[in-house]
Amino acid sequence: QVTLRESGPALLKPTQTLTLTCTFSGFSLNTTGMCVSWIRQPPGKALEWLALVDWDDDKYYSTSLETRLTISKDTSKNQVVLKMTNMDPIDTATYYCARIFHASVTYGVDVWGQGTTVTVAS
């Protein structure tokens, strides 16, 4: 069974750096075609894609946020970490970790984490 679980702080102050960890099981990020992505959703608003890391350690970022984002993977721990700098109240959202496996669903998320809510407030 494929599962992903997000962890990180629930509350941050403006200007702080957010560090989120995605811990997954049921698949390996060493498998060709395997990717893990981060996606967020502000309360009552649309989904926004943030970043993706693939099996080859290639990394892709949202063009509007790429200067603030860093994604990395630790395949030995089955974890993917997202860092977002200079947090602002508009970054308040539910942050999802998600799997994309090109061998089955190309550039579509077939498994989502449950999401973690991050609030930015002073």
Next chain:
Amino acid sequence: QSALTQPASVSGSPGQSITISCTGTSSDVGGSDYVSWYQQFPGKAPKLIIFEVSSRPSGVSHRFSGSKSANTASLTISGLQTDDEADYICSSYTSINTILFGGGTKLTVL
């Protein structure tokens, strides 16, 4: 990059069919075979219902179908049921190796 454009809401009666549009550009929807659709209930993570424009994951009802023409993708739900009431969100892979989502469409089954 702007989000893909979806109608904010659509509605239909049980048994009817509805179609939700998702409009982008030639750099995303129009130039991509990788358009997906998701169903999302309040407080829950989205669920994939269509991938690669018109393919259904196993376990997804045949009542859900997808298509694309030029820069607009469409999701059709036939034989509407009350438990189809949810938000529906499109996404597309883009020419610059990013993923764009639509703004989401709230489906009301009257």
